[in-house]
């Protein structure tokens with residue numbers, strides 16, 4: 110029986126399956142043992158211990174037959190590989206940025222950006238910093254500042270572009286004496302930390318104009334720019350008749366450069382790049398790249414990987430692919446909402462984010478409700494998710510502190526089917542029905558930076 114109010118129409122796959130990979134639901138006893146061994150941190154689970162893996166949509170996509178074929182035409186020359194030539198031409202064409210520098214993943218691109226542009230005492234505004242972006246800003250001695258619109262922090266608010274930057278606040282910052290300490294402005298598309306929420310074209314135009322007025326470079330984190338462009342077309346007035354590709358290109362036209370983790374909208378398992386219009390800066394990025402990543406025609410990747418990225422970027426901008434992808438997110442969100450499960454509304458681009466504060470309203474923040482819920486979904490159905498809240502974004506610097514307590518169910522691209530999503534929804538709904546029984550957690554040990562990856566936890570005594 111369909112839950113009332115759920116979207117009963119699951120999106121139809123614009124592909125058929127050529128290769129399969131077996132998965133299995135471990136028994137309840139196996140899951141309980143796995144949790145104990147993992148210190149109740151789902152990053153410590155073995156993949157085999159997980160049934161449906163929604164930990165991340167990063168590097169988990171299924172590549173197409175064309176991408177796999179692309180690997181076979183890898184030209185593994187150290188310098189001047191033909192795959193680099195193709196990669197550079199593709200990224201130039203899609204983004205319009207002239208200088209394209211490959212890197213092994215998104216954070217490597219962030220390293221290049223912030224090691225060259227940020228210094229101690231600087232302030233880096235962003236709509237919302239993602240964990241690795243924040244870590245690189247801090248590592249450079251600068252201060253991350255989140256400037257998303259207030260609606261971004263209200264899970265129930267139906268605002269269609271909760272990734273938007275609060276432009277008056279940005280302007281205020283740049284006008285103030287602190288403005289001289291801002292080396293660049295960043296905007297993350299979509300806003301992963303805030304629920305995969307898109308940024309509108311109108312907002313990007315306003316940010317771009319503000320940056321130009323104060324002569325600050327604008328860099329975009331374009332990990333999920335195809336999903337962002339699709340949501341612009343769908344939700345923004347006047348955009349419905351344009352192609353996603355056209356919108357994605359216009360987005361880049363508004364910026365001075367971009368970082369990208371191709372593990373998202375590049376539809377590959379590894380890769381990324383940084384792009385810029387600034388030739389002098391590109392030369393500095395390349396110097397740094399050679400020390401940390403490799404020669405500029407491979408950037409820490411096998412050349413065949415560059416071929417897979419070139420093909421993946423094109424595929425990620427295809428309309429039928431995006432319709433299905435966003436349809437999957439909406440399908441899962443619909444089933445949860447119909448059952449009364451509180452989620453970040455409206456659903457964003459790459460997953461469904463549970464509103465932990467309302468889901469486990471009997472737990473207080475020190476009881477780490479996001480982690481408690483992640484553990485419980487695994488315990489209930491072998492579903493792996495990730496906390497995006499107090500643990501991932503501890504209060505390192507007050508202005509970047511994140512009051513949102515979310516649990517992300519990230520949907521890998523082209524990997525799971527409608528029945529998998531139904532299983533996930535049923536698992537979440539069963540935990541929702543017995544939510545009062547979910548106990549809090551505490552941290553047993555944790556490193557200083559990016560602690561969510563390696564911390565160990567323990568359940569509170571009953």
Ligand SMILES: *Cc1c(COP(=O)(O)O)cnc(C)c1O
Nearest residue numbers: 214215216239241301332370372
């Ligand atoms: C994943 C991600 C990154 C970092 O990319 P990696 O490839 O994981 O290093 C940066 N920004 C955002 C918004 C991301 O989602």
